[in-house]
Amino acid sequence: MQEELDRYFLQKTIDLAVKNIHDGKGGPFAALIVKNNQIVAEGTNLVTSANDPTAHAEITAIRRACEQLGHFQLEGCTIYSSCEPCPMCLGAIYWARPKRLVFAANKKQAAAVDFDDDFIYQEIVLDYDKRHLDTQHIEVAEANRPFEQWQALSDKIEY
């Protein structure tokens, strides 16, 4: 029963991803946020149409679902994605804290059509000086001040 539902929602993400290409909205990716077997929000890749490199399908879907639910956490939700999330989207999913993640294609399939997902997975675990991205950690005296003030704050909303 659950796998039947999973396959139903995954097929829907695939159909949405195909439609997204032909609508000229962006890359071949789509995602759904589902709660209690109801779709809360859908998202597709809007990078090139919205001029937003962060507008991947999962990010778009998460933002819309949170707006819909009025909260910054996707408690009890499942995220369905037409393709394994890239590190940006997987990070976003961890921050949104849904119950499950289910995906169809994997990152090697995305890499085979020239998307950077697999490359970025390899990069982000490297030491700074070994990355293709010029990355510099500069020691600054006040670097910890925001954290100290955050800890000292009594009425903060944690996330």
Add this chain to the structure above:
Amino acid sequence: MQEELDRYFLQKTIDLAVKNIHDGKGGPFAALIVKNNQIVAEGTNLVTSANDPTAHAEITAIRRACEQLGHFQLEGCTIYSSCEPCPMCLGAIYWARPKRLVFAANKKQAAAVDFDDDFIYQEIVLDYDKRHLDTQHIEVAEANRPFEQWQALSDKIEY
């Protein structure tokens, strides 16, 4: 000279991060996008005020800078961050393709005040079945169809 500029912009991110806390906007983080030594956009963490788990400082700054520049790439830009980007934000930075990333605090300092950055770095490299996040890869017959149609498209905008 470059390091003096780097320290100037980093100090600015730290001041913005502190202000962000006291404005009640979200977590103790800020970022700047700089091009030719001019600030293109600034961003702070807006997760709890915008009900958006993806509204980290770097993501907010990248989205604003791309809107400002009218493009989905941050060519020639430097991203300054008050703290080492989490995997979501580092992924976003790779997709935005700036020239450099410079940051002040590191992920261990963020972890010391209970942010998940370091935990997520550890998680995303694990095999699916070893992650805390319930992750499922389901083989679907049509999984590759979006990629095939993307490849066949002649007038697509790549990113």
